[in-house]
Amino acid sequence: MSILSRVKPDFWNHRDGSEGPFKHLFDFRRIWKLAVGLSAAIALAPVISMAVFEYKVTHNAMEAEVLLRTARLVSNTRRTVSFFFSERKAALDLLVRQHTLEELKKPDLLTGLLEGLQKAVGGFTDLGVVDHQGRQQSYVGPYELEGVDYSDQEWFKEVVLRGVYISDVFLGFRDLPHLVIAVKHDLPDGSFYVLRATLDTARFNDLLSQLEVSGNGDAFIINREGIIQTPPRYCGRVLGKISLPVPEYSSRTRVLEEKNFNGQLLVIGYAYVTETPFILVIGEQKAELMKSWYRTRTKLIGFLAASIVAILVVILGVATHLVNKIYLADEKRVMTLHQVEYANKMASIGRLAAGVAHEINNPLAIINEKAGLIKDIFTYRKEYARDEKLLGLVEWILTSVGRCGAITRRLLSFARHMHVSIEPVQIKEVIDEVTGLLGKEAEYRDISIHVDVSDDVPAFESDRGKLQQIFLNLVNNAFAAMSDGGRLDIKVRRETPDAILLRVTDDGCGIPPADLKRIFEPFFSTKKKKGGTGLGLSITYGLVKELGGTISVQSEVGKGTSFTISLPIQLKQRKKGNG
């Protein structure tokens, strides 16, 4: 037997035989589906919608937190970068304010100032003074740049125009990445000069490389053309072009989401560093940033799935149990109803039979006595010679009356046993009564009935009327299945000390396996077209149950059917024990 058929509840294959507008009330599978569907919908809808709602709220909060964190990091770093430049610019400003051009042109002083800058602020490589014609008047540093003419260079034009200049990072003459910061100082005569310093980018780079960026992130600076200014960790090299588009200008820190060439979602925060050509960019992988959320999400989904499974298991269990209970209660109700109906029918038949028997018995008694008298006259009176022929005829009348009397007595016996009464029953007598009633039909159809009651079967306490009905039903059924000339076997054995076994076996047409399962169901009939009600075997089943027994059936199509009934003899044993 498969697992499915083992867990399948009793009502699953129930097909209600009744018709009419209330038929659907007894469709237990539909009731079950409705119960499971509605319960599941009512129980699961709030759980799932709450979970989805919570998921969205938490997800959005986590996302906002991630963006905020990036924005805060960008903002802080921008402030640091900005401070880096403004600190150096302020230092140069201080120098031009405190010293005259003539003083600054003196190499000794300039050397001292450079050393001072390196100690106090750091990052300065060299220092030079450029006159208003773009010629370097004085220079201290590792290179020979004194007298260099910068008048054609962009930075010089820029510083003349704006008063201050911070260059992009470039390799310059020394093939080392560096940048230039220059401040213009106006003189009282309308002329000006420029203090120019080269900054070592190592300090600048350290600032970004030491930045703790989570989520496999990167922090670097680009210029407004998208050229990378500081060494990135993953995204290219210094002075290379970034793969992403240059973010549009904004005076504030901005955070946006972009996909990289791998299709991974990146959270990119950027800020334009004021008074410099630089844009600070911090990029982080969103998946990495959301890792903790994903872990929580997995747990949440797992918990939700487990809850749904638990709810469904409970709903399925409860619905199946309850519908099965309803089904069994209904089965019991239907069975009881049929038994009452059957009992009423049998009682009516019984009353009718008793009435008929009584009415017939009186005229029969008169015939009996009159015929007896005729016989007596022929026997006792000499004047009526012993006419053998007449005596023979009278004898025939008397024999026939005897037969009629036996029939009416049997009918009366049935009628009497319509009432419930527990009494010692000799099973052989019951079988003889039943076969006596159906004997004529058997004779006409040439069916041989073999009754075999084992000697060790005791008289047991039971309801004689119910036993008669059981046998009557089984023998009637067997007759219906048998063809003329068949054989019916009725065997009774003592199965155990507590039970007797009755078996009614015919050699009729047999029952197909599909019908065999439903044979004891009320209203199940294969003979409906021939007037069968489908009640006989269900009633028999009920009667056997009432007597505390069990009934089973074995059948093979074309070979015959065998009904086996096991009846307890406990009542008798209890009485024995008591008495």
Place this chain on the structure above:
Amino acid sequence: MKVLLVDDEEELVSALAERLSYRGIEASWAGNCLDALALAELENFDVAVLDVRMPKMSGIELKRRLQKKRPAMKFIFLTGHGSEDDFKAGSGEEGAGYYLVKPINIEVLIKRMKEVLG
């Protein structure tokens, strides 16, 4: 042995009385309970064979009345009805078990009569 047969079916009791007389048993019969009581006034019967169900008075009631008149009289009931009620009615009285269902066998009746008389 003197026997009183009572049944509302006169044809039955008259024939039965004649048949008993062929067997040496003196039998009188009555077609109703009043005639039966009148007969019992005149004669002393050893055994009364009564139908259980008769018009006006049941066999059980008749038995009660006859018993008052003739305490030594024994009774056998006849019935065409085998119902439990009749059976109880018959067996609940003295002489329980002497109860025959119609149609009866005359030899069985004689045997029963002899039994009740001991």
